[in-house]
Amino acid sequence: MDYKPQKDFGDLTEPFQSPEPGAVVGAQYCLQKAEQFTLENAVFSKDWTITNANGQEVYRVRGKLVDWCKAKRELVDMDGNTIVLMEQKPWSLMGVWRAFEPDNKEQPLWTMKKSSFCSFGPQLQIFLPSNTEREIPDYTIKGQWLCKKCTIFLGEHKVAEVVRDASLKNVLIEKSIFHVLVQPGVDTAFIFSLIVIMDKLYVHNSKSHGGGGGGGP
Numbered sequence: 001m002d003y004k005p006q007k008d009f010g011d012l013t014e015p016f017q018s019p020e021p022g023a024v025v026g027a028q029y030c031l032q033k034a035e036q037f038t039l040e041n042a043v044f045s046k047d048w049t050i051t052n053a054n055g056q057e058v059y060r061v062r063g064k065l066v067d068w069c070k071a072k073r074e075l076v077d078m079d080g081n082t083i084v085l086m087e088q089k090p091w092s093l094m095g096v097w098r099a100f101e102p103d104n105k106e107q108p109l110w111t112m113k114k115s116s117f118c119s120f121g122p123q124l125q126i127f128l129p130s131n132t133e134r135e136i137p138d139y140t141i142k143g144q145w146l147c148k149k150c151t152i153f154l155g156e157h158k159v160a161e162v163v164r165d166a167s168l169k170n171v172l173i174e175k176s177i178f179h180v181l182v183q184p185g186v187d188t189a190f191i192f193s194l195i196v197i198m199d200k201l202y203v204h205n206s207k208s209h210g211g212g213g214g215g216g217p
Contacts, residue, residue, distance in 0.1 A: 021154045024128065024190035025084055025101075025109055031184050039178040039195055041217040046073065048217065050192055059083070059189075061196050063217065071200065074102075075193050084109065084193045088200075093117060095201045099193055110139075110190070112197060121145045122202050126194065141194065146171070147178070147202050152191060159186045162195060164203075176203055176217060 023030055036053045039061075046063025062074045071088040082102040089096035094117065098108040107129055115123045115137075121144045125137035143150025143162070152160040165177040176199050182191055196217070204217050 021159055021186050024187045025099075025193075026187070026189065029083075029187050029189040031182055031186060031188060033184050034181060035188075036179060036181050037188070037192070039176075039180065039192065041176045041199070043175050046217045048196060059192060061192075073193075073196055073200075075189060075196070083189050086193055086197060095205075097197045097201075112194065114201065115140070122147055122150050122198050124194075124198060124201075139194075141198060143198075143202075147176075147198060150198065152194065159183050160191050162198075174204065 037058070038051050039048055040051075041048045041061075046061075048061035049057055050059040050061070051057050057078065059078070060076050062076060064072055070090045073086040074082045075084040075086070076082050085100045085102050085105075087098055087100070089098065092113075094113045096111065096113045098111050100108055109129070111127045113125055115125045122141050123143075124141040126139035126141070127134050128138045131138050138154065139159075140153045141150055142153070146166045147162070147164045148166050149164070150162040151158055152162070160180055160182045162178050162180045165179070169175075170177060178195055178199070180191065180195060182188055199217055
């Protein structure tokens with residue numbers, strides 16, 4: 001059966017025309033075809049569930065009960081094994097986060113930072129380890145206020161598009177539900193980790209205190 005997206009993602013439903021992006025976290029997380037997923041946080045919690053288009057839970061995200069100066073998140077598989085460990089750089093004005101393999105804290109998988117200190121919607125730059133000069137980011141995220149609609153780019157090419165269910169009810173109870181369409185060849189573990197941190201920076205960071213915050217995902 002052909003894949004039919006549940007949300008209107010515009011031209012992102014067209015086949016990916018540039019060379020496949022390749023793995024960031026691992027080749028086993030790269031898709032063979034475009035697929036849609038849903039990321040949903042538990043209310044008043046830093047835990048998330050990630051489900052595929054069939055409603056099957058495929059990954060989870062765990063977070064510390066309280067974030068102080070150094071927030072952390074973990075993307076885990078259904079057996080509870082950590083896939084990606086994400087850490088906030090303390091006291092960073094540009095909201096710097098780094099991701100690591102669970103057994104390697106020396107070399108980040110990626111580094112993310114805001115491209116602008118003052119922006120109403122997501123404006124993020126992501127650098128891979130091979131990009132040592134860091135003059136031009138490898139990936140970027142651009143989006144609308146409250147992350148209602150965001151696009152993840154590799155260079156100028158769209159690799160994933162994200163739509164947030166920002167209903168009044170969800171906003172009031174601090175709940176985030178993201179629908180994401182990921183292109184073939186794109187590392188889903190990488191994309192999921194970016195979305196969780198984007199939410200932290202642009203949706204729930206206003207609830208934070210002490211550099212990392214005690215409230216919200």
